[in-house]
Amino acid sequence: MNQIKAVIVEDSRLARNELKELIKGYLQIEIIGEAENVDDGYNLIEEHSPDLLFLDINMPEKDGFELLEMLDEVPITIFTTAFDEYAIKSFEYNALDYLLKPINEKRFAKAIEKVEEKLNERREVSSENTQRLTGNSQIFIKDGEKCWLIKVGDISHFEIVGNYTRVFFQDEKPMLYKSLNQVEEKLPEKYFFRANRQQIINTNFIANVVPWFNGKLKLTMANGEEVEVSRRQSYLFKDRMSL
Amino acid sequence: MFNSLNNIRGLMLEDVEKSRDMLTKLSEMLRYSLTKNNVNAINLEEELEMVENYIALSKIQFEDRLQFLKVVQDETLEIKIPPMIIQLLVENATKHGISKLKAGGTIKLVTFIEGQNLIISVINTGSLQIAEGFTQLGLQNIKQRLRLLYGNQANFNIEEINDEVIATINIPLS
Structure with a gap:
């Protein structure tokens, strides 16, 4: 028993x-x-x-x-x-x-x-299963009166809002009542990358990368939004995305 | 009521005598609310007994979180009041005051005569939350009953002063 x-x-x-x-x-x-x-x-x-x-x-x-x-x-x-x-x-x-x-x-x-x-x-x-979610895992989000069941792989990025996190996918951006750090621990490391203190991005949604100043990188996401990668994370990013 | 029954079940495991006493108090409260519903007036003293029963039952729920203080002028004991009216105020003070506070607080019951009026005040630690539907409903109920029985002669007032909620009923001595 x-x-x-x-x-x-x-x-x-x-x-x-x-x-x-x-x-x-x-x-x-x-x-x-x-x-x-x-x-x-x-x-x-x-x-x-x-x-x-x-x-x-x-x-x-x-x-x-x-x-x-x-x-x-x-x-x-x-x-x-x-x-x-x-x-x-x-x-x-x-x-x-x-x-x-x-x-x-x-x-x-x-x-x-x-x-x-x-x-x-x-x-x-x-x-x-392992502890982390995979790109195919579905997560349930409830924000106010609306609910979504969304595949982790379809999420383009996450952003800090106070103690909580905003989730961006398709045209939606509900609030998740978890901290960005808590979210990060669960995400598949393969696609998700902590760009800076405020944001985690899905690397599959990156449309363009350009070098920025001070060794930083600037990413353009598929939806046109720009994300600045912190210096430390830029090194990591280059490392991770290189052959 | 169901909380009381559940607490008494728990109390039986440690104090059978007190549990028996609590069952009697709960029975008295039930009988009172069933029989006094269609009575217009009872002695204040009789209502106080019910309030004491209610407090005793609430104390097994809240234990150290609930203190009760009573300042009752002897001359008010024989005065006729509408039944359940003090009871409702005390219930309100418990449910919306004490039960919301981690450290609990005090409920004070004060009755006295002022000129040609009987004043009944129930004061509890806490803050006044108008937004709460139930409180409003309970209080509307009190206002309505007073209006039906005394017209414009009686009044009811609730306010928050220095972290205390003070509910006061003012009834004319007939």
Whole structure:
């Protein structure tokens, strides 16, 4: 039996106890941490990368949905809440399940079954894939009311906007709620290149390269946009693109 | 209510006596809200008992995050008020005030007589967020009930002063 590492994020201590009591019956679930608010929960999850997250919705200052938006890698999530009004929203966040408090034990058992199925699927997939995305991987972007499912290889470039990143493809440029550094770690190194502090470009979309001053390069992208490559990155670029 | 039931389940694991007490308080609250709905007036004292029940139940949810302070003038205890009106204010202060604060805060309940009026104030740590639909709805409800019962004689006011939200009801002594 595979061990399941779980984290509880819930502001009420008694509700956490109650949940732990339910979990006791499942020896395969190991609770590696609990938090009483979103910020503490975020740190806990970033540090331990649990497989499973039990997540309350109403919490002080930030709610459970905001926690999911902050995370780079979202564990399998089971919402636990006393209200049914968030059920639909929880599916937009790809929650695995939605349990109403007080939690029915049979319902809980079913949720754990689903978790195990999902984990098995993931284990199979992850043994086939590497950590990075490939040009053919699809990524899901949601910005405001609009959603896109886009092939990584079709993205022409990424640009820093504050703490977030703007994604450019075709005529669209939605915001991705991740930092440019986080995005860079996931991109296939084969096509994507960090041109400067603000931008990552898809080298397949470069139309033209000209030498610029101070040993820098200037790129013209397929859509006509110009990108200046920092000095350090220009050396790297020449190196990478040479025979 | 469902949070309370869930918290009581959790409380049973550590303190059965207190859990039993909480179940009684929850029952009283339910009975009160079911039976007093179509009553126009009850003694302020009776409403206070419900508020105490509500606070006790909220305290097992928020624990150290919720402090409750009561300054009630004895002369106000026998005054008739519309049921659920203080209860609603305290609920509002909990849901939109205390529950939004990581460190929690204090709810103060003050009642006194001023001239020919009964003043009821519920004060909570926090800030006034007009944008929140539910608060508005709850507060509209209070305003409407006061208008139906007292016409222009009563009034209701909510404001934010120095990181506290102060909700005040002013009812004429008949």
